[in-house]
Amino acid sequence: MVWILGTLACLIFIGLIARSIVAPRDLDLGVASKDLLIYKDQLVEVEKDIEKGVLSKSESDAARIEVSRRILLADKRSKIEKQTSSNSQNHNKIITFIILIFILAGSLSIYAFLGNPRLPDMPLQTRLAEIKELRSQRISQEEAELLVPDEIIEAPSDYLALVSKLRDAMKERPNDMQGLRLLALHEFRLGKYRSARKAHLKIINVLGDTATAKDLIDFAEVMIVATNGYVSPEAEFILRRGLEMKPNDGRARYYSGLSMAQSGRPDVTLRLWENLLDEGPDDAPWVPLIKEQIVDVARLVGVNLAQDQLPGPTSEQINSAGNMSDVDRKEMIQGMVSSLSNRLANEGGTVNEWARLIRALGVLGETANASKIWIEAQTIFGRNSSDIEILREAARAAKVSQ
Numbered sequence: 001m002v003w004i005l006g007t008l009a010c011l012i013f014i015g016l017i018a019r020s021i022v023a024p025r026d027l028d029l030g031v032a033s034k035d036l037l038i039y040k041d042q043l044v045e046v047e048k049d050i051e052k053g054v055l056s057k058s059e060s061d062a063a064r065i066e067v068s069r070r071i072l073l074a075d076k077r078s079k080i081e082k083q084t085s086s087n088s089q090n091h092n093k094i095i096t097f098i099i100l101i102f103i104l105a106g107s108l109s110i111y112a113f114l115g116n117p118r119l120p121d122m123p124l125q126t127r128l129a130e131i132k133e134l135r136s137q138r139i140s141q142e143e144a145e146l147l148v149p150d151e152i153i154e155a156p157s158d159y160l161a162l163v164s165k166l167r168d169a170m171k172e173r174p175n176d177m178q179g180l181r182l183l184a185l186h187e188f189r190l191g192k193y194r195s196a197r198k199a200h201l202k203i204i205n206v207l208g209d210t211a212t213a214k215d216l217i218d219f220a221e222v223m224i225v226a227t228n229g230y231v232s233p234e235a236e237f238i239l240r241r242g243l244e245m246k247p248n249d250g251r252a253r254y255y256s257g258l259s260m261a262q263s264g265r266p267d268v269t270l271r272l273w274e275n276l277l278d279e280g281p282d283d284a285p286w287v288p289l290i291k292e293q294i295v296d297v298a299r300l301v302g303v304n305l306a307q308d309q310l311p312g313p314t315s316e317q318i319n320s321a322g323n324m325s326d327v328d329r330k331e332m333i334q335g336m337v338s339s340l341s342n343r344l345a346n347e348g349g350t351v352n353e354w355a356r357l358i359r360a361l362g363v364l365g366e367t368a369n370a371s372k373i374w375i376e377a378q379t380i381f382g383r384n385s386s387d388i389e390i391l392r393e394a395a396r397a398a399k400v401s402q
Contacts, residue, residue, distance in 0.1 A: 010107055014100045040071065135263045141197075141234040144227035147383070151191030163190065170199075175206050184222070193226035204238075213246035224255060228348070228380065231259035250276055254286035261293075266300040273297070292350045337361065341373075351387040354380070355394035362398025370398040 163186045170179050184199035200219040204211050216238050223235040231239075236259050243252045257272035273290045280287070298304070337360045344353060354377040361370035374395045381387035 007108075010104060014104060017096075017100065130264070135233075138233055138263065141223055141227065141232040144230050144232055145194050145197070148193075148226065148228045150193065153189070153191040155190060160190075163187070174202065177203065177206060180206065188222060188225075193222065197222050197226045213242045213249060213252075216242035216245070217249055217252045220255060221251060224258075225348070229258070229350075231255060231262055235259075250279075250284055250286050254290065257290075261297055261300075266297045269297050270294070270301050270303065289350070292352050296352075337364065348380075351377075351381050351384075351390050355390050358391065358394040358398050358400070362394075362400070367399060370395070371400045374398075374400050 163183075166179065166183050166186065170176065170183050173179055180199055180203045184196050184203060187193075187196035187199055197219075200222050204215060204219055207215060220235045220238040220242060223238065224231055227235075236256070239252050239256055239259070242249060243256065246252070253272055253276055257269040257276075260266070260272070261269040273294050276284075276286060277290060277294075337357065340353065340357050340360070343349065344357060354373065358370050358373050358377070361367070361373065374391065377391050378388065381391060
């Protein structure tokens, strides 16, 4: 319905423009036509002077002849002016027609590219109501954690024994703040994120009203890591409490933006993340995370970001790579790939980072490693069909058998 009304409005607007351009202008007379009117008035004045006896017969005849001669000349020039004006008017009509057809075709083409006439009307209030309903149906923290297995991180046996003793000690001293913090830290390092989340929860409960913004945001971050990046309603509540105490905290604002993106409000996410990128600093831990995802978020809003906001190597890295030998360039790429691989293995990452690693390994000819990463990524992002498609495209580019 909206596109029909838009088309009608466009046609009406075009019609008004066309009318204003090609409509005849009766008052816009040429020089000859104005002279012709003057000479006709003079001829009438001559007849009046004859009646009044002002002019003699010989004078009136001479005046009448002169004025008539001028009328004939002016009439001839007037016809030429009208023909020229008519030709100009026709020329204007042709140009106007071409311009208006271009406007109409351009408008319809843009709509065909950006819009979809088959979609039903979606008023703002309806969309907001649907988003609210979607947010109310989000699964809880515990439900999300059950979908994510603990990571298996190898560690020395003596270290594992110490952590086991720490667990036993905390059962006897459940309110020991130092012990709880150590337990939360080491459970996290071992990849036991659910256990780390439970230890953080005990920390918050013991601290009560004395919990700082950092305590709350640390707790929310562990909750999000435990669900493989999903921001549950419980984590969002903790983030909100942390932001009330420290509104400018970059981590909390990043995760709040992530929550909005996951619940149908990429417009809010884009504003939050753009502000974080503007504020910096460039080495803030959330900056690379935002750059990896903000292009996709902006696309959902209908915004095309500038090239310098895209994730990837900097212009200095590209320029330096261009001056390197093949061996040095390959070593640099290998170093970047190793760094990315280690970070994904230890800290996790976005689907775009995993896809980038698969592509890079393909470029280096390490097809076997690319195949392993592709298999591992499927176990992490297998629940999301769009993420799997991104990974599949990267695997095809790396020539990995699927």
